[in-house]
Amino acid sequence: MNHPIIRIPFARGLAALTVVASLAGCATGPDAEAAIAELSEALRSGLGEEGAKPLSAPASIATLTADPSPPRPRSDDPNLILGVAASPGVAVGYTYRIQHQEITVAEAGSSPNAERRKLEQAIGQARGEIEALRAKVHGQADAGKAAIFAAHLELLEDPELEDTATNLIDKGKSAAFAWKQSYSAQAEILSKLKNELLAARATDLRDVGERVLRILTGATTEAVSYPDNSILLAEDLTPSDTATMQAGKVLGFCTVGGGATSHVSILARSMDIPAIAGAEPRIMDLPNGTPVILDGSKGKLRLNPSPDEMEQVRQKQIRLKAKREVEFAHAEEPAITKDGYRIEVVANIGNQKDAEKGISLGGEGVGLLRSEFVFMERDSAPSEEEQTQIYSNIAKVLGDRPLIIRTLDVGGDKPLPYLPIPHEENPFLGVRGIRIGFDRPDILRTQLRAILRASTQGNVKVMFPMIATLEDWRMAKAMLEEERQNLGLPPIQSGIMVEVPSAAVLAKQFAQEADFFSVGTNDLTQYTLAMDRGHPKLAPYVDSLSPAILSLIGMAAKAANDHGKFCGICGGIGSDPQAVPILIGLGVKELSVSVPTIPSIKAQIRSLSLADCQQLAAKALTLQSGAEVRDLVPLDD
Numbered sequence: 001m002n003h004p005i006i007r008i009p010f011a012r013g014l015a016a017l018t019v020v021a022s023l024a025g026c027a028t029g030p031d032a033e034a035a036i037a038e039l040s041e042a043l044r045s046g047l048g049e050e051g052a053k054p055l056s057a058p059a060s061i062a063t064l065t066a067d068p069s070p071p072r073p074r075s076d077d078p079n080l081i082l083g084v085a086a087s088p089g090v091a092v093g094y095t096y097r098i099q100h101q102e103i104t105v106a107e108a109g110s111s112p113n114a115e116r117r118k119l120e121q122a123i124g125q126a127r128g129e130i131e132a133l134r135a136k137v138h139g140q141a142d143a144g145k146a147a148i149f150a151a152h153l154e155l156l157e158d159p160e161l162e163d164t165a166t167n168l169i170d171k172g173k174s175a176a177f178a179w180k181q182s183y184s185a186q187a188e189i190l191s192k193l194k195n196e197l198l199a200a201r202a203t204d205l206r207d208v209g210e211r212v213l214r215i216l217t218g219a220t221t222e223a224v225s226y227p228d229n230s231i232l233l234a235e236d237l238t239p240s241d242t243a244t245m246q247a248g249k250v251l252g253f254c255t256v257g258g259g260a261t262s263h264v265s266i267l268a269r270s271m272d273i274p275a276i277a278g279a280e281p282r283i284m285d286l287p288n289g290t291p292v293i294l295d296g297s298k299g300k301l302r303l304n305p306s307p308d309e310m311e312q313v314r315q316k317q318i319r320l321k322a323k324r325e326v327e328f329a330h331a332e333e334p335a336i337t338k339d340g341y342r343i344e345v346v347a348n349i350g351n352q353k354d355a356e357k358g359i360s361l362g363g364e365g366v367g368l369l370r371s372e373f374v375f376m377e378r379d380s381a382p383s384e385e386e387q388t389q390i391y392s393n394i395a396k397v398l399g400d401r402p403l404i405i406r407t408l409d410v411g412g413d414k415p416l417p418y419l420p421i422p423h424e425e426n427p428f429l430g431v432r433g434i435r436i437g438f439d440r441p442d443i444l445r446t447q448l449r450a451i452l453r454a455s456t457q458g459n460v461k462v463m464f465p466m467i468a469t470l471e472d473w474r475m476a477k478a479m480l481e482e483e484r485q486n487l488g489l490p491p492i493q494s495g496i497m498v499e500v501p502s503a504a505v506l507a508k509q510f511a512q513e514a515d516f517f518s519v520g521t522n523d524l525t526q527y528t529l530a531m532d533r534g535h536p537k538l539a540p541y542v543d544s545l546s547p548a549i550l551s552l553i554g555m556a557a558k559a560a561n562d563h564g565k566f567c568g569i570c571g572g573i574g575s576d577p578q579a580v581p582i583l584i585g586l587g588v589k590e591l592s593v594s595v596p597t598i599p600s601i602k603a604q605i606r607s608l609s610l611a612d613c614q615q616l617a618a619k620a621l622t623l624q625s626g627a628e629v630r631d632l633v634p635l636d637d
Ligand code: PEP
Pocket: 368, 370, 409, 499, 519, 520, 521, 522, 523, 524, 570, 571, 572
């Protein structure tokens, strides 16, 4: 069978990989699946806190394997438009349609040399623009958005894009024509892939391509000034559209394209505004200024609501805002239940800025520093000195508050450019997490020395990811101890991520040796349910509140408590208000949550009683599904 072949760039400037879009499974060939997984992961990393709360089914859920064009949910009510829940929340506003103008280009070029130079210069300028955008969002402490623009830089570096264009230039075409052909063809193929994550990346490729094209043709992007209270309607929004949006004017998005995993959804979530993707195409026929209620949690756009309905939503928003203000005002206070039981609320962070923000929101320390962020976004591994500096700076920011540094958690599906990892048949079951540290002890030992040295600056603890066996733990612990003795420093606390089911099942044995546990429910859920945590088709079923996962959490917490150790949670459900009472009832002592949710999780804990939570947890363990557990803890409306 002849397969259309495209080359897509993937993480951090590695050579482009050949992806074969086959009719059967979207990719074949030895590297194809790895390329998809790795590109998907690199791009998905913009998600930041990725909980294991079931997502609404992507629009294409029913036919991912059968038909490349996904079916859309449709409503019979002319005033109701359905789509995919892409970013939670509700907004009331007025529609504003965005249409991207097609940039027209002349086909014939001047001399090939001159056209090639033009193209190179335009690509260089585009790179500068994207770097500036990335720096801007980084400056706004928005690691998620910054990661998206980092991914855009990768797309721009794909040699295949430029090679295809250069071939056309050599045939007498203009740089603009050749470039447009090149990226459009690749984007077209991407958009037809049945892998939803990859298909959604077609928009990113078009965004990058158009940026270069505008430079080549001198086409300007008018800085759009949106009316107040706009709900943007578009075929698709590019990350560039959203990065330059004026905060406050745009209240939400509704796009025909995209899905729960597309960048527009990621960006909407990071902007904390509701969004719907994969909506019915008739949104593009709506006149500007149509009053609407956009419900990003349910994936619904209600047209022409009655003034009463509009008012109800506005009132709800006012109540929510007031609630947030009260929570923020009490953020510094400890999270103590009504019956006097204290839960530590700490932050999941990736860098020093997150740590500062976490403290400003009442965080009582850091329960998870994902140290891979220190290793990503660079071309070589950070030295011992550099790491010591970075960890020390964070420890100093935290003072005597705890800082749990997780050792490097990459491998398999999360590539590092300077750490070539052979192709894995099952990346999540392969050499990842602590297994990388055993495979490359030089890297782990360097990191352990840096962590130990930083421990002199604060309350530093070390945590090992992906511990599956007692041998794993003992080997990691022995390496820590050897490095500690070599450095002549005092011992530090060391613990394990409980994210492989075997670690929870053997929690009693681990609790005799480890100082603490932190349950990584994102991975624990995928391994327990045998469902890939990023699989678009399985997303609606991956729920960390499934009684099976709760039972494992309960085992870990009980074992820790019985041995006088503490058990925390650092997976996404720590930040999920429906999970919080149950986790507390199961005996969890520390919740490590996404930074923005710290004040609300603390406030929620103050409203609970341990006795009630214990009853709730006991009941949850008898239920049959995550959905039944969620029904036990209804969300406030
Ligand atoms: C987890 O698996 O729950 C976790 C916190 O680790 P990560 O999401 O970084 O894999």
